[in-house]
């Protein structure tokens with residue numbers, strides 16, 4: 001398992017996620033983001049607005065995913 005923080009994944013808090021693969025890590029992070037959106041958590045809403053700019057550009061989005069995947073790959077196993 002590897003550990004990444006919400007903040008490391010384009011989020012806004014220190015919540016830690018544990019997952020064995022980057023895909024699962026991204027999924028957990030996305031679910032957490034949806035929960036925060038539901039309760040209208042302001043720091044997460046702002047983080048999501050910043051992410052939206054990246055998400056609107058498929059090339060930027062791909063670059064962002066690649067850089068996060070590289071960070072994930074470099075992390076030590078827990």
Ligand SMILES: [Zn+2]
Nearest residue numbers: 006011012013
């Ligand atoms: Zn968070």
